[in-house]
Amino acid sequence: MLEYLLKTPRCIDNLDRILLQLxxxxxxxxxxxxxxxxKELPAYVRHLNLRWPELFSHMVTIEALTEEQIxxxxxxxxxxxxxxxxxxxxxxxxxxGYIANCPDYLTIENPDILKLIHGFELLGxxxxxxxxxxxxxxxxxxxxxxxxxxxxxDNLALMLRVVYRIESESDIQHRNYTLILMKPDxxxxxxxxxxxxxxxxxxxxxxxxxxxxxxxAVLSVLNDEEISTEQKINYIKLLQTPITLLSKVxxxxxxxxxxxxxxxxxxxxxxxxxxxxxxxxxxLIQFINSGERKLDFTTG
Numbered sequence: 001m002l003e004y005l006l007k008t009p010r011c012i013d014n015l016d017r018i019l020l021q022l023x024x025x026x027x028x029x030x031x032x033x034x035x036x037x038x039k040e041l042p043a044y045v046r047h048l049n050l051r052w053p054e055l056f057s058h059m060v061t062i063e064a065l066t067e068e069q070i071x072x073x074x075x076x077x078x079x080x081x082x083x084x085x086x087x088x089x090x091x092x093x094x095x096x097g098y099i100a101n102c103p104d105y106l107t108i109e110n111p112d113i114l115k116l117i118h119g120f121e122l123l124g125x126x127x128x129x130x131x132x133x134x135x136x137x138x139x140x141x142x143x144x145x146x147x148x149x150x151x152x153x154d155n156l157a158l159m160l161r162v163v164y165r166i167e168s169e170s171d172i173q174h175r176n177y178t179l180i181l182m183k184p185d186x187x188x189x190x191x192x193x194x195x196x197x198x199x200x201x202x203x204x205x206x207x208x209x210x211x212x213x214x215x216x217a218v219l220s221v222l223n224d225e226e227i228s229t230e231q232k233i234n235y236i237k238l239l240q241t242p243i244t245l246l247s248k249v250x251x252x253x254x255x256x257x258x259x260x261x262x263x264x265x266x267x268x269x270x271x272x273x274x275x276x277x278x279x280x281x282x283x284l285i286q287f288i289n290s291g292e293r294k295l296d297f298t299t300g
């Protein structure tokens with residue numbers, strides 16, 4: 001009977017009555033049993049979500065359906081619901097949260113990638129973790145290109161391994177930003193730059209107390225106005241890479257930290273640049289005394 005009502009538009013009133021009865025008694029067992037038949041599936045899911053937008057929330061809360069049923073229903077909801085209905089289903093971010101917390105969610109056979117990406121974007125899905133090995137590779141690529149994953153170290157490392165084809169785990173940990181900037185126009189690079197402050201926090205917490213970015217990457221960090229002075233100083237504390245020209249560090253409040261950690265090339269030019277702005281102070285004197293060669297300030 002339900003199959004007949006779903007494919008007969010003139011019976012919409014009768015269909016509504018049945019769906020409302022199912023809603024009133026929260027008969028998820030019947031919902032799941034009919035769903036498994038896959039008869040008139042698009043219409044079934046579409047009408048259920050229109051008449052009972054809280055259904056998916058009940059599915060994940062009451063746990064009356066199997067994990068496979070819930071997963072399949074979430075995919076069908078994206079496929080067959082319009083934008084307004086999809087947003088209504090996402091009560092208390094239950095749908096978006098469910099998707100984001102499924103590492104293997106991209107394991108979909110013959111996915112409708114355009115619909116899935118549109119749905120993910122509409123719902124604000126940001127995958128916390130992605131199991132790449134079992135993921136549909138074209139869907140993964142679309143998720144990557146649209147930055148639909150959370151910025152965390154695991155995901156950064158995954159994108160560097162898979163997209164950038166970086167094999168060195170040491171480089172991923174200690175030269176992360178240098179690697180990302182190898183492809184400045186990539187989706188990963190643009191995503192990181194857009195969220196640079198959050199990215200730096202991730203690196204500070206996952207660098208193993210040592211950062212060996214190349215000089216260009218270091219200057220990019222130290223001269224970025226979106227990164228706080230506190231974050232830059234913490235970055236300097238872990239940094240192993242010396243700066244050739246102090247004048248290239250635009251934020252002069254960082255100069256003392258760089259000299260104190262001997263992260264500036266020992267040269268007459270850098271000493272003059274520093275002294276012209278800061279005068280001779282204990283930081284500069286200690287820096288001068290740390291050198292292993294004789295300075296020559298004569299010209300010509």
